[in-house]
Structures are given as C-alpha cells and as structure tokens.
Amino acid sequence: MKKAIFEKYGDLDVIQIIDAPMPVAAKNEVIVKVKSVGLNPKDILVRKGKFKRLSGKKFPQTIAYECSGIIEDPNGSHFQKGDKVFGMVNGMKGRCCAEYVRISLNEIAKAPSNLSYHESAGIPLAAQTALQAIRDLGKLQKGQSICINGASGGVGTLAIQIAKELGGQITTISSQKNTDFCRSLGANQAIAYDGTDILKSDQKFDVFFDVFGNYSFKKTAHLLESRGIYISTVPKMEIIKEQFFNLFRRKKAKLVVVKSNRKDLQWLAQGLEKGIIKPIVDKVFPMEAIQEAQKYIATKRAKGKVIIQMD
Ligand SMILES: NC(=O)c1ccc[n+]([C@@H]2O[C@H](COP(=O)([O-])OP(=O)(O)OC[C@H]3O[C@@H](n4cnc5c(N)ncnc54)[C@H](OP(=O)(O)O)[C@@H]3O)[C@@H](O)[C@H]2O)c1
Incomplete structure (x- = not known):
C-alpha cells in the first residue's frame, strides 16, 4: 500500500511516497481504508523537526493525524466492515496519509452520514481542538462573549460554529477579506x-481564543473580563510559564493540547448531521501533490481545511 513519509526532518523535499506493508491492528485497534486525509500545520512542524523531542529519531515517519474512510478490519470491535468513520490519531507520530491505517477505537467514530469523505476528513483534529478549547478550557456559557483570533482557518471556522452552538456572543479577528466569511x-x-488593532479596544471578553497564536496572555489581559480566560493553541514557553501563575490570579492563561476521543467525535458528528456545524473545505489535492498541499498550508492563508484525496 502507498503512504507518504519522510526519512529525516527537513524541508518539503524530504517527503516521499513509498510502498509499505499493510498495518496490523493491535488489541482495541481497527484497520481503516483511508479515503481522505486532513492536513494541518502540525504536519509541517513535525516534518521540520520542531517537536523532535516528542517525535523522536525513528524513521520513516508517516504524515498526517486525521482521516476519513471505511472500516476494512473491525478486529472484533463494535464496527462492521464497510462502516464510514472519521478520526484522529494522538501523539506526535502521524499515520493517516496512507491507503490503510491502524487506529485505536477511542480515536474514531462513525462519520456524519451527510458528509463526503473530504468534508469529514478535516473535522477530527481542528474541531476537537476548538471544542476542547472553548467548552473544556474556556468553559464558555450561554450569553458569554468570546473573541476568536485566526477565525478563518481550519480551527477558527469550526471554533466560530462551536461557540455559536454553545450560545456564545462571538467576535472574530481575520483579514479584511474574510470578515464577511466569518459573519x-x-x-x-x-x-x-x-x-483595527484589537489591543486598543475597550471591549471585554469572557474568553479570548488565540487560534493563530500571535497574541499572549500578557498582551490581552486588559481585554478579559475579571474572570476571563485566554487560550492559546501554540505551545510557546511563555504560555507554559503563564499557566503556573493561574493559581494566584482570577484571569487565567491556558494552552489547548488536543486529545482525540470518541465522545467528542460523536458530539461533533451529531452537530454536523443536524447541520449546526458545517465543514469548510478550502482545497483538495491528490496524494501525489502532498508537497504542494503542505506548501499551501505554510502560506497561512487557508480558508478552512486542506484535504488529500487517497483514491
Ligand atoms: N495545540 C493544539 O492542540 C493545536 C491543534 C490544532 C492547531 N493548532 C495550531 O493552531 C494554529 C492554527 O491552526 P489552523 O489549522 O487553524 O491553521 P490554518 O488553517 O493554516 O490557519 C490559516 C488562517 O490563519 C489566518 N491568519 C493568518 N495571519 C493571521 C494574523 N496575523 N492574524 C489572524 N489570523 C491570521 C488566515 O486568515 P486571513 O487570511 O484572514 O489572515 C487563515 O485563514 C496553528 O499554529 C496550529 O499548529 C494547535
């Protein structure tokens, strides 16, 4: 079977498509025949070796953490061969940009029945990030205000819709060309x-979700309500340190680290089936154009998700 890998950390030219043996499912894992793959900035950061302490020195490493497809081998689980699923693998070792992937039962769920494979492939990582940030870390309540920075990208487009579903009053920050899209x-x-420079505003927010990650708790503290919460997606040293000071102040600084789990995938699948959340696919590339697809993500101009079609 084909899979997209890199043999060493580096630029786009380290990416190769190789023939590899079929994966073997361990206990509590199934084999999925992958139809579409969601790409993320994380794929690029890992390929460049930015997290090498966590991603390790073992090669080859496979690209991508999320996909949609059909169950090829249910391995004694509650799934049936042919079930349509979507999911995200945890950790720093990608597996999904392959014709077949082994995936843990807690990292997949039945895909929303109304979505195409392309649409569902881009949900698990970005939408779980948004859900876990806004609902679990931000504890956004009905009627509370939230500011989402980086609102037109993969995570941001889903964050707007999830915050809406949770009853939030939403302010978005994007480039001028994407303001109508965010509305x-x-x-x-x-x-x-x-x-407009939001930092000069006298508005206050219960939650400031810094998806793009170019602000900080210190810069935005004056925009937070007295018990307001700043959440970043980017694991910089500053936010890691700031979290220690949460014990001594009312306003909090938090870092979201997405963790795939079946409950959240099912919550999202329901919202998607009801039409409360809509998938936003920006571009679809064939597997052979994976370098071009990563190059596009690196522009930081994606409007929604970037998808790889596997067959
Ligand atoms: N910690 C975690 O668990 C976790 C999980 C998922 C993602 N992340 C991180 O979250 C970040 C966003 O991920 P993503 O998938 O949403 O990325 P993405 O889709 O590549 O984001 C692209 C978006 O960024 C916006 N953008 C560019 N410059 C901006 C600026 N100066 N201010 C505000 N927005 C700007 C663009 O909007 P305009 O064209 O309108 O400027 C574009 O829509 C990445 O750093 C990613 O690594 C972390």
Whole structure:
C-alpha cells in the first residue's frame, strides 16, 4: 500500500511516497481504508523537526493525524466492515496519509452520514481542538462573549460554529477579506486585523481564543473580563510559564493540547448531521501533490481545511 513519509526532518523535499506493508491492528485497534486525509500545520512542524523531542529519531515517519474512510478490519470491535468513520490519531507520530491505517477505537467514530469523505476528513483534529478549547478550557456559557483570533482557518471556522452552538456572543479577528466569511459562519462582530488593532479596544471578553497564536496572555489581559480566560493553541514557553501563575490570579492563561476521543467525535458528528456545524473545505489535492498541499498550508492563508484525496 502507498503512504507518504519522510526519512529525516527537513524541508518539503524530504517527503516521499513509498510502498509499505499493510498495518496490523493491535488489541482495541481497527484497520481503516483511508479515503481522505486532513492536513494541518502540525504536519509541517513535525516534518521540520520542531517537536523532535516528542517525535523522536525513528524513521520513516508517516504524515498526517486525521482521516476519513471505511472500516476494512473491525478486529472484533463494535464496527462492521464497510462502516464510514472519521478520526484522529494522538501523539506526535502521524499515520493517516496512507491507503490503510491502524487506529485505536477511542480515536474514531462513525462519520456524519451527510458528509463526503473530504468534508469529514478535516473535522477530527481542528474541531476537537476548538471544542476542547472553548467548552473544556474556556468553559464558555450561554450569553458569554468570546473573541476568536485566526477565525478563518481550519480551527477558527469550526471554533466560530462551536461557540455559536454553545450560545456564545462571538467576535472574530481575520483579514479584511474574510470578515464577511466569518459573519456567515456565525460571528456577531467581525474585526479585520489589517484595519483595527484589537489591543486598543475597550471591549471585554469572557474568553479570548488565540487560534493563530500571535497574541499572549500578557498582551490581552486588559481585554478579559475579571474572570476571563485566554487560550492559546501554540505551545510557546511563555504560555507554559503563564499557566503556573493561574493559581494566584482570577484571569487565567491556558494552552489547548488536543486529545482525540470518541465522545467528542460523536458530539461533533451529531452537530454536523443536524447541520449546526458545517465543514469548510478550502482545497483538495491528490496524494501525489502532498508537497504542494503542505506548501499551501505554510502560506497561512487557508480558508478552512486542506484535504488529500487517497483514491
Ligand atoms: N495545540 C493544539 O492542540 C493545536 C491543534 C490544532 C492547531 N493548532 C495550531 O493552531 C494554529 C492554527 O491552526 P489552523 O489549522 O487553524 O491553521 P490554518 O488553517 O493554516 O490557519 C490559516 C488562517 O490563519 C489566518 N491568519 C493568518 N495571519 C493571521 C494574523 N496575523 N492574524 C489572524 N489570523 C491570521 C488566515 O486568515 P486571513 O487570511 O484572514 O489572515 C487563515 O485563514 C496553528 O499554529 C496550529 O499548529 C494547535
């Protein structure tokens, strides 16, 4: 079977498509025939070796953490061969950009029945990140205000819709060209960073979700309500340190580290089936164009998700 790998950390040219043996399912794992793969900035960071302490020195490493497909081998689980599923693998070792993948039962769920494979492949990582940040870390309550920075990208587009479903009053930050797009997804107020400096605003938010990660707790503290929560997606030393000081102050700084789990995937599948959450697919590339697809993500201009089609 074909899979996209890299033999060493480096630039785009380390990526290769190779023939590899079929994966073997361990206990509590199934084999999925992959139809579509969701790409993320994480794929690029890992390939460049930015997390090498966690991703290790063993090669080859496979690209991608999320996919959709059909169950090939249920391995005695509650799934049937042919079930349509979507999921995300945890940890720093990607597996999903392959014709077949082994995946733990807690990392997949039945895919939303109304979505195409392309649409469901881009949900698990970005949407679980948004859900776990806003609901679990931000504890956003009905009627509370949330500011989402980086609102037009893979995580941001889903964050707007999830915050809406949780009853939030939503302000988004994107470039001017994407403000209408953010409004169309549910933003009550859409600010353009290339027109307005949010840091000079006197608005207050219960939650500031810094998806793009170019602000910080220190920079945004004056925009937070007295018990407001700042959440970042980017594991910089500053946010890691800030979390220690949460014990001594009312305003909190938090880092989201997404963890795939069946309950959250099922929550999202329901929202997608009801039409409360809509998938936003920006571009679809064939597997052979994986370098081009990663190059596009690296521009930081993706409007929604970037997908690889496997067959
Ligand atoms: N910690 C975790 O568990 C976790 C999980 C998922 C993602 N992440 C991280 O979250 C970040 C976002 O991921 P993603 O998948 O959403 O990325 P993405 O889809 O590549 O984000 C692209 C978006 O970034 C926006 N953007 C570019 N410059 C901006 C700026 N100066 N201010 C605000 N927005 C800007 C662009 O909007 P405009 O074109 O309108 O500027 C574009 O829509 C990445 O750093 C990723 O590694 C972390």
